[in-house]
Amino acid sequence: MLSFTSDYIAGAHPVIMQRLLETNMENLSGYGTDKYCAQAKEKIKHVFRCPDGEVFFLVGGTQTNQVIISTMLAPYEGVIAAKTGHVSVHEAGAIEYSGHKVIELEEKDGKLAAEDIKKCIKDFYADDNHEHMVYPGMVYISFPTEYGTLYSKKELTEISNICRNYKIPLFIDGARLGYGLESKENELTPEEIAELCDVFYIGGTKVGALCGEAVVFPHHNTPKHFVTQIKQRGALLAKGRVLGIQFDTLFTDNLYFEISKHAIAMAEKLKEVFHKKGYTFFLESPTNQQFIILENEKMKELSKNVEFGFWEKYDDNHTVVRFATSWSTEESSIDQLEEYL
Amino acid sequence: MLSFTSDYIAGAHPVIMQRLLETNMENLSGYGTDKYCAQAKEKIKHVFRCPDGEVFFLVGGTQTNQVIISTMLAPYEGVIAAKTGHVSVHEAGAIEYSGHKVIELEEKDGKLAAEDIKKCIKDFYADDNHEHMVYPGMVYISFPTEYGTLYSKKELTEISNICRNYKIPLFIDGARLGYGLESKENELTPEEIAELCDVFYIGGTKVGALCGEAVVFPHHNTPKHFVTQIKQRGALLAKGRVLGIQFDTLFTDNLYFEISKHAIAMAEKLKEVFHKKGYTFFLESPTNQQFIILENEKMKELSKNVEFGFWEKYDDNHTVVRFATSWSTEESSIDQLEEYL
Amino acid sequence: MLSFTSDYIAGAHPVIMQRLLETNMENLSGYGTDKYCAQAKEKIKHVFRCPDGEVFFLVGGTQTNQVIISTMLAPYEGVIAAKTGHVSVHEAGAIEYSGHKVIELEEKDGKLAAEDIKKCIKDFYADDNHEHMVYPGMVYISFPTEYGTLYSKKELTEISNICRNYKIPLFIDGARLGYGLESKENELTPEEIAELCDVFYIGGTKVGALCGEAVVFPHHNTPKHFVTQIKQRGALLAKGRVLGIQFDTLFTDNLYFEISKHAIAMAEKLKEVFHKKGYTFFLESPTNQQFIILENEKMKELSKNVEFGFWEKYDDNHTVVRFATSWSTEESSIDQLEEYL
Amino acid sequence: MLSFTSDYIAGAHPVIMQRLLETNMENLSGYGTDKYCAQAKEKIKHVFRCPDGEVFFLVGGTQTNQVIISTMLAPYEGVIAAKTGHVSVHEAGAIEYSGHKVIELEEKDGKLAAEDIKKCIKDFYADDNHEHMVYPGMVYISFPTEYGTLYSKKELTEISNICRNYKIPLFIDGARLGYGLESKENELTPEEIAELCDVFYIGGTKVGALCGEAVVFPHHNTPKHFVTQIKQRGALLAKGRVLGIQFDTLFTDNLYFEISKHAIAMAEKLKEVFHKKGYTFFLESPTNQQFIILENEKMKELSKNVEFGFWEKYDDNHTVVRFATSWSTEESSIDQLEEYL
Structure with a gap:
């Protein structure tokens, strides 16, 4: 997972x-x-x-x-x-x-x-x-x-x-x-x-x-x-x-800044993936938390393989979710995520 | 006063x-x-x-x-x-x-x-x-x-x-x-x-x-x-x-209700006076507090003879003021107020 | 009473x-x-x-x-x-x-x-x-x-x-x-x-x-x-x-000091009465509160005609009670108390 | 130390x-x-x-x-x-x-x-x-x-x-x-x-x-x-x-109880050492904290080699100090302490 x-x-x-x-x-x-x-x-x-x-x-x-x-x-x-x-x-x-x-x-x-x-x-x-x-x-x-x-x-x-x-x-x-x-x-x-x-x-x-x-x-x-x-x-x-x-x-x-840099790099990569796949962002975040608007169906499907944070209801059919990166986020996980998307 | x-x-x-x-x-x-x-x-x-x-x-x-x-x-x-x-x-x-x-x-x-x-x-x-x-x-x-x-x-x-x-x-x-x-x-x-x-x-x-x-x-x-x-x-x-x-x-x-009745009667009279004189109400209050919009010049002038509550600024030239009645409000005071207005 | x-x-x-x-x-x-x-x-x-x-x-x-x-x-x-x-x-x-x-x-x-x-x-x-x-x-x-x-x-x-x-x-x-x-x-x-x-x-x-x-x-x-x-x-x-x-x-x-003086005078008189009658004081108070040790039986009897404050249990047979004077204490009340004692 | x-x-x-x-x-x-x-x-x-x-x-x-x-x-x-x-x-x-x-x-x-x-x-x-x-x-x-x-x-x-x-x-x-x-x-x-x-x-x-x-x-x-x-x-x-x-x-x-057992064993040994050396205990503690009364001179001397807790002043010449053991207390430290005493 x-x-x-x-x-x-x-x-x-x-x-x-x-x-x-x-x-x-x-x-x-x-x-x-x-x-x-x-x-x-x-x-x-x-x-x-x-x-x-x-x-x-x-x-x-x-x-x-x-x-x-x-x-x-x-x-x-x-x-x-x-x-x-x-x-x-x-x-x-x-x-x-x-x-x-x-x-x-x-x-x-x-x-x-x-x-x-x-x-x-x-x-x-x-x-x-x-x-x-x-x-x-x-x-x-x-x-x-x-x-x-x-x-x-x-x-x-x-x-x-x-x-x-x-x-x-x-x-x-x-x-x-x-x-x-x-x-x-x-x-x-x-x-x-x-x-x-x-x-x-x-x-x-x-x-x-x-x-x-x-x-x-x-x-x-x-x-x-x-x-x-x-x-x-x-x-x-x-x-x-x-x-x-x-x-x-x-x-x-x-170390504090190296950790942060890594998380930011991962967040940038994540952003790219979502953009590439045509997802809509709730807002433009330049840091390690990314807020995406998902169709509820898509959300359910994705959550079989990926854990992310529920943020708020967007409308009856969409939800805002949060993806966060950190020192422990591996590049391969994002590649994997891309596949799931 | x-x-x-x-x-x-x-x-x-x-x-x-x-x-x-x-x-x-x-x-x-x-x-x-x-x-x-x-x-x-x-x-x-x-x-x-x-x-x-x-x-x-x-x-x-x-x-x-x-x-x-x-x-x-x-x-x-x-x-x-x-x-x-x-x-x-x-x-x-x-x-x-x-x-x-x-x-x-x-x-x-x-x-x-x-x-x-x-x-x-x-x-x-x-x-x-x-x-x-x-x-x-x-x-x-x-x-x-x-x-x-x-x-x-x-x-x-x-x-x-x-x-x-x-x-x-x-x-x-x-x-x-x-x-x-x-x-x-x-x-x-x-x-x-x-x-x-x-x-x-x-x-x-x-x-x-x-x-x-x-x-x-x-x-x-x-x-x-x-x-x-x-x-x-x-x-x-x-x-x-x-x-x-x-x-x-x-x-x-x-007594509690008599007092209240009196204050309400006085408030109604007060309302009438302001209406008659063409003043604008901030909102329609059915009780003993009345909120009037006064031109600032008028407010200054009136305050020489009458005390009332400053409520809030309405715009640069107007202010919302409060007039309250109570058991102690006398009818004659409202007549007097009418004159000042 | x-x-x-x-x-x-x-x-x-x-x-x-x-x-x-x-x-x-x-x-x-x-x-x-x-x-x-x-x-x-x-x-x-x-x-x-x-x-x-x-x-x-x-x-x-x-x-x-x-x-x-x-x-x-x-x-x-x-x-x-x-x-x-x-x-x-x-x-x-x-x-x-x-x-x-x-x-x-x-x-x-x-x-x-x-x-x-x-x-x-x-x-x-x-x-x-x-x-x-x-x-x-x-x-x-x-x-x-x-x-x-x-x-x-x-x-x-x-x-x-x-x-x-x-x-x-x-x-x-x-x-x-x-x-x-x-x-x-x-x-x-x-x-x-x-x-x-x-x-x-x-x-x-x-x-x-x-x-x-x-x-x-x-x-x-x-x-x-x-x-x-x-x-x-x-x-x-x-x-x-x-x-x-x-x-x-x-x-x-x-007025504040006149009131206080009166209460103190009454307290002094009260003290005298209790002393005269041979009662024991819990402590020597120079102000308007007097603490007396009463036998429980006496306490019960007295409380038929006089209200006073329960202070604390002294021992199994005695209780400390409080008598307080104030501006409203009348000299005649103390005379009356003396009789009850 | x-x-x-x-x-x-x-x-x-x-x-x-x-x-x-x-x-x-x-x-x-x-x-x-x-x-x-x-x-x-x-x-x-x-x-x-x-x-x-x-x-x-x-x-x-x-x-x-x-x-x-x-x-x-x-x-x-x-x-x-x-x-x-x-x-x-x-x-x-x-x-x-x-x-x-x-x-x-x-x-x-x-x-x-x-x-x-x-x-x-x-x-x-x-x-x-x-x-x-x-x-x-x-x-x-x-x-x-x-x-x-x-x-x-x-x-x-x-x-x-x-x-x-x-x-x-x-x-x-x-x-x-x-x-x-x-x-x-x-x-x-x-x-x-x-x-x-x-x-x-x-x-x-x-x-x-x-x-x-x-x-x-x-x-x-x-x-x-x-x-x-x-x-x-x-x-x-x-x-x-x-x-x-x-x-x-x-x-x-x-593990929780093994840790505790060890600390208690060390405390018992410590107690023995102090008893053997003729020290006075502030009170008898059956657990991992021991309270000893030290002469102030002795206390100063001992503190060159040993750290312990100041507890309270006993009298002008003596102080109550605390020795605590834990999972990390080594038997050799107590032997060492014995020498210092």
């Missing part, structure tokens, strides 16, 4: 597994205080050119969004996000569970428009009753978005400027950051990502790790007693080494 | 003040266990024809919404509400503060459509990923709505049916319930209100009381240890008598 | 009722923005000699504790309190509901010892693992305590000094502040109360008002967007006038 | 690492729906003889305590725990963060007495004011305790009986369950553990896994929509396989 269900269907990249094995018997201190965590943090700060930054390792994406948002917002603040944002839809209300409103804005292909963010904030302050309303306290965007799309340099800069004008942090959810940075359409360097936002995370789970997300506060702006707040939210891993070693490996010899 | 700013600009209806005075020196037990609370509860259950119901008194509207929603929802549930609902916009995130998402739907004149509610719930259960999403656990509507509009009997029945099909409670925010029930366009009896929903509250603050809202669970369906949960949310009044006496008075000699 | 059950068994002091009546028909703005609130604030700042302070009016005691503690603490902080403190025992977990631990210390007659507070904080910082523990972020004391006892000037100063050394706020719950200030044993002026702490509240509910507590931040140290945070916790009264007028009245012509 | 700092200083047991490697390239579904999770669950239900039970995998201990307690308690309930319990002291207030009070009781060697639990619950219900207090809604104990001690069969049965009488769940924190079950002093079988409580977890992190705790609801009593609630708390691992494979391995060929 071929599988393109998601970018987390396999274990970890073999080099990561090897490093976990090699270091397995070392006695290391817990809770992220080991030397591998320290090394990994330095490497990340180097790659993202933020020497004054701070880096922390968490286990999963929803957890990371919850920890970041709930520690950076004041109680009276909410977070602005796209209606289709992960925090808006697919985290079972984790942000609201922490006491904060997700202020949902309309989006296009998963992206927020700078104009809309500005309007939302301006309207809030213009409202006579805003003392009775939720303060916009942060902007959340994902890069790539949940639809695989990317913000251009101009778009991200505009959003960043609005945030800075209004003195609210910009948070970039980088669960799939590597795939964004290595996309052919990407205009942004790691350095610019770190420069333009106030906090972001580098997804490990979806980019070759067993688990793990690296949170970066690039401007020496970590919330106070952050480790205690992580602990309080049940998110502090005892054997922090598991995260440290993985990220140390990912940021050694460019 | 004339004032039509809101329906809570004056103190309490004189009969309420008189009863508070008359009972002032009585020694009564605290926290809602006094005889006036008991009497008031019986009278309310009688008027709303729910002998098996339970009634509780709280102090204010946002508090009441927060207490009801957070005690009736399971942790994994959110509440469906109109985008313009009080809980969505004007409670400073009180629902999210209690850990729950407000699932906001599009509305028309402040009203939810049964169809949209049904679609929201159906789509949720149809989604393969709904385990990662917020369960729709309640429907919140206001009667009258924040725009003064009313659900017809058919509309309310349809919404009620959907809720019962999906076994989720229907909550009616009745902060201005009296004005809805006494509206000429109203099709619903108190009994039907109680029958069709699972919890509602009878607004006191905006209908003649100093403060106070009466929560009714009409079907013997009070959340467990409700008094403790009220206390835990800081919402249990020590001198519960203050609420008991007020509601006892409101539900003696039909 | 005589009643000494609590200090909130009657309505409001007649002067308050009269002022509510006199102002009832005035059109006033809502949510604490009216002129009576403004006046009351000025008077309170004058009496407590804190011209830079800010004053806010809330409805009840548990609500006030919850709002103050949850807005002043960081998420990773808890509040130090006596095991017998109101926040520790009798608020149904309102503080924990807001996400914060009550760090309970042993007490003597309801009072915390400066030494114990210091030890608690020092031990915390000395602990290698304190990053995994709740930060002590505030000290909560009540004045008078739940047992009617008072901190001496020396005791309060010591506690205040510890708080300032460790830069954590000292919060004085003054639900019965007047009775403390007017006690014959009291050594503290209003000014000193305001000076030594970082936030306190002046109880209205138990000192002659229908409801209401005045929160004072004496050192220009109000939490950011405090009104929004009050609203978010469901604690913002629409007709704020009800609180403003009451506190304006309480702080006009020294 | 020798290290006895904790039982989580090394990676995972080699067999676990090997299985992770072997399965690494398999395409598996996410979020705990893979076949390894399914297998592991079956094996656990078999070992603990609870065919009707349900098993879930979480990542860490504090997270597990937070998820279990917050999903099993009603909002008005708190959890009874020893003052020294992990949830009381070392989780940075994670339980309070979820809105619930930890009702702390005195303990002996880390253990709660059935009598004290009973008294706490009885006193609560006997209190006239208990509606204003936190309901005792669960009992939390750890087995072994934070001090390495064990409940006898009689003790656990008594506690279980009290819980059942009062219809509140008993929760056993088994972060080190294996070490308890394999202790020479242990009187309880896995089956009895499952039978006597309402929920427990089998610690993986401290018993040979990279991470992971297996939550067991033995009596078909899982909280509703538990997976959604896990997700909502940020605790649902995307690559659930990482947990499934580890627990599948731990419960294959008795």
Whole structure:
């Protein structure tokens, strides 16, 4: 059975597994205080050119969004996000569970428009009753978005400027950051990502790790007693080494970007196959997730040999499905897929 | 200075003040266990024809919404509400503060459509990923709505049916319930209100009381240890008598409905005046709040002699303003207003 | 039936009722923005000699504790309190509901010892693992305590000094502040109360008002967007006038202190009666609450004619009961009580 | 450098690492729906003889305590725990963060007495004011305790009986369950553990896994929509396989118990060494954690060659330190330690 269900269907990249094995018997201190965590943090700060930054390792994406948002917002603040944002839809209300409103804005292909963010904030302050309303306290965007799309340099800069004008942090959810940075359409360097936002995370789970997300506060702006707040939210891993070693490996010899490059190459090939076969795309995604509109009959037939993600109903006869590539996608699988199509 | 700013600009209806005075020196037990609370509860259950119901008194509207929603929802549930609902916009995130998402739907004149509610719930259960999403656990509507509009009997029945099909409670925010029930366009009896929903509250603050809202669970369906949960949310009044006496008075000699009738009569007169003078209404409200579109110049001029509520910007030259009537609105004030117009 | 059950068994002091009546028909703005609130604030700042302070009016005691503690603490902080403190025992977990631990210390007659507070904080910082523990972020004391006892000037100063050394706020719950200030044993002026702490509240509910507590931040140290945070916790009264007028009245012509003086005089008389009759006191209270140890038989007999509060079981044959006086306690009631004893 | 700092200083047991490697390239579904999770669950239900039970995998201990307690308690309930319990002291207030009070009781060697639990619950219900207090809604104990001690069969049965009488769940924190079950002093079988409580977890992190705790609801009593609630708390691992494979391995060929047996054997040897050398034990621990009282001078000297945990100050000249053994403790290390002593 071929599988393109998601970018987390396999274990970890073999080099990561090897490093976990090699270091397995070392006695290391817990809770992220080991030397591998320290090394990994330095490497990340180097790659993202933020020497004054701070880096922390968490286990999963929803957890990371919850920890970041709930520690950076004041109680009276909410977070602005796209209606289709992960925090808006697919985290079972984790942000609201922490006491904060997700202020949902309309989006296009998963992206927020700078104009809309500005309007939302301006309207809030213009409202006579805003003392009775939720303060916009942060902007959340994902890069790539949940639809695989990317913000251009101009778009991200505009959003960043609005945030800075209004003195609210910009948070970039980088669960799939590597795939964004290595996309052919990407205009942004790691350095610019770190420069333009106030906090972001580098997804490990979806980019070759067993688990793990690296949170970066690039401007020496970590919330106070952050480790205690992580602990309080049940998110502090005892054997922090598991995260440290993985990220140390990912940021050694460019592995994180190599993995991403491979997935992007596979996605491009996949795209080609679908185009060649005359399939319709739901939208143009330049990253590792591809959204195709399938006739329901075709979908059923295909699913006998291929696993893919159900995305949403398109119309009564068609369905939007997702094909995702990752470090573990083999070229031969795509050739095989072509045959099935 | 004339004032039509809101329906809570004056103190309490004189009969309420008189009863508070008359009972002032009585020694009564605290926290809602006094005889006036008991009497008031019986009278309310009688008027709303729910002998098996339970009634509780709280102090204010946002508090009441927060207490009801957070005690009736399971942790994994959110509440469906109109985008313009009080809980969505004007409670400073009180629902999210209690850990729950407000699932906001599009509305028309402040009203939810049964169809949209049904679609929201159906789509949720149809989604393969709904385990990662917020369960729709309640429907919140206001009667009258924040725009003064009313659900017809058919509309309310349809919404009620959907809720019962999906076994989720229907909550009616009745902060201005009296004005809805006494509206000429109203099709619903108190009994039907109680029958069709699972919890509602009878607004006191905006209908003649100093403060106070009466929560009714009409079907013997009070959340467990409700008094403790009220206390835990800081919402249990020590001198519960203050609420008991007020509601006892409101539900003696039909006072609650007399007050509402008066406000509706004044609103009708007000409407007439504006119509006669050729003003444009933002929408047709059959209750005590009237929304008028004023030219900005006119608005400035008028505001020298009359207070009213700023509602929202209409366009660059016009503004939507709100005129509200209440028990304390005098006919002569409307005559006076006519002159100013 | 005589009643000494609590200090909130009657309505409001007649002067308050009269002022509510006199102002009832005035059109006033809502949510604490009216002129009576403004006046009351000025008077309170004058009496407590804190011209830079800010004053806010809330409805009840548990609500006030919850709002103050949850807005002043960081998420990773808890509040130090006596095991017998109101926040520790009798608020149904309102503080924990807001996400914060009550760090309970042993007490003597309801009072915390400066030494114990210091030890608690020092031990915390000395602990290698304190990053995994709740930060002590505030000290909560009540004045008078739940047992009617008072901190001496020396005791309060010591506690205040510890708080300032460790830069954590000292919060004085003054639900019965007047009775403390007017006690014959009291050594503290209003000014000193305001000076030594970082936030306190002046109880209205138990000192002659229908409801209401005045929160004072004496050192220009109000939490950011405090009104929004009050609203978010469901604690913002629409007709704020009800609180403003009451506190304006309480702080006009020294009424607050006259009420307190009267209650203290009555408590002294009550004490005398019990002493004369040979009853045993559970502890020596210098304020308006008296704790007596009654034989169970005697208790039953007495309760035919007198209402009082059950406090706790003393031993198999005795019970500790509470007699409370207030503005409404009449001298003749105590004479009558003497006869029953 | 020798290290006895904790039982989580090394990676995972080699067999676990090997299985992770072997399965690494398999395409598996996410979020705990893979076949390894399914297998592991079956094996656990078999070992603990609870065919009707349900098993879930979480990542860490504090997270597990937070998820279990917050999903099993009603909002008005708190959890009874020893003052020294992990949830009381070392989780940075994670339980309070979820809105619930930890009702702390005195303990002996880390253990709660059935009598004290009973008294706490009885006193609560006997209190006239208990509606204003936190309901005792669960009992939390750890087995072994934070001090390495064990409940006898009689003790656990008594506690279980009290819980059942009062219809509140008993929760056993088994972060080190294996070490308890394999202790020479242990009187309880896995089956009895499952039978006597309402929920427990089998610690993986401290018993040979990279991470992971297996939550067991033995009596078909899982909280509703538990997976959604896990997700909502940020605790649902995307690559659930990482947990499934580890627990599948731990419960294959008795590995979990073999690991535990080894650690216990090492602890016994360690104990012997300290006894032989005339050291004083802080308390008698029958499990893998040993608490020794060291002279401060000795402590400093020893720490040049050996790492161990600082526990608490004993007196001005002595310190209590902790030595922990695990699957990775080698006999030779203890011989080496003997020399250093």
